[in-house]
Amino acid sequence: MTDVGIGAPATAAAIAAPRGHGTLRRLLRHRSFLIGFTIIALLAILALLAPLIAPVDPSAMRVRFRFRPPQAAFWFGTDQFGRDIFTRVLYGTRISLFVGFAVCVVSGLCSAILGVIAAQFRRLDSAIMRLMDALMSFPAILLALGIAAALGPRVSSVIIALTVAYIPAGVRIVRAAALTVREMDYVQAAQVSGASSLRIVLRHILPNCFSPLLVHLTFIFAYAMLAEAALSFLGVGIQPPIASWGNIIAEGRDYATQAWWVMLFPGIAISLAALSLNLLGDALGDMLDPRLKGGE
Numbered sequence: 001m002t003d004v005g006i007g008a009p010a011t012a013a014a015i016a017a018p019r020g021h022g023t024l025r026r027l028l029r030h031r032s033f034l035i036g037f038t039i040i041a042l043l044a045i046l047a048l049l050a051p052l053i054a055p056v057d058p059s060a061m062r063v064r065f066r067f068r069p070p071q072a073a074f075w076f077g078t079d080q081f082g083r084d085i086f087t088r089v090l091y092g093t094r095i096s097l098f099v100g101f102a103v104c105v106v107s108g109l110c111s112a113i114l115g116v117i118a119a120q121f122r123r124l125d126s127a128i129m130r131l132m133d134a135l136m137s138f139p140a141i142l143l144a145l146g147i148a149a150a151l152g153p154r155v156s157s158v159i160i161a162l163t164v165a166y167i168p169a170g171v172r173i174v175r176a177a178a179l180t181v182r183e184m185d186y187v188q189a190a191q192v193s194g195a196s197s198l199r200i201v202l203r204h205i206l207p208n209c210f211s212p213l214l215v216h217l218t219f220i221f222a223y224a225m226l227a228e229a230a231l232s233f234l235g236v237g238i239q240p241p242i243a244s245w246g247n248i249i250a251e252g253r254d255y256a257t258q259a260w261w262v263m264l265f266p267g268i269a270i271s272l273a274a275l276s277l278n279l280l281g282d283a284l285g286d287m288l289d290p291r292l293k294g295g296e
Contacts, residue, residue, distance in 0.1 A: 043273055
């Protein structure tokens, strides 16, 4: 008995360490994760270093260089005002990543709070979920379009509009996970032992809702960047002279046949960002799903 008692902690520690390392190894061997992480990390680095990499000011107009095609002096060409498209795409990356990240964080926090409250407190469940159902009755982009138009064309307005549009799905995911976790034996034991509702939520329920929410938020990041570009394209998002992928494309649509490069390169940037985040979401979903083996 003594030998077993002494050896048990060591055995538990020995098992716990490899599990953590095994998860990391599976993640690093997952092709989708590596590709997605590489692309989004490269975009983030380019966004952070934009002032050092960009050859000119993104709003600098040099009419004598208008509609120059891609060449050595202008890698992505120039627009109708002679502005360098490469520079504007770089600075647009900063805006798009910032908006996507902000929507991801704010909607994640709101979804976690509202979802857990709805699952833990039955009196509030009906009111919260009926509100979420009402919001989900509108297509997300139309709801965001209406809110952004009402608030005005600013970065903060776009973040608020997209956050409201994407909260309902997150709340439903967290609520479903929390309802499952609250019926687990260890949660029931904590309730019987006299643990407060706040302690149960913070220590047992919320941590176990993190995995499905994390996977969901990677897709929200991608959706938010696409939606920001759509709102800017429609004229209710981020406005010039601030460069965003959406308003660069919007400015170039009248010259699509004359200067195709104005729309092409920000479009490629949007596609790469959305692809990378979807690959990350798929990889995390595979890794965190206990029925799968991490997508090896």
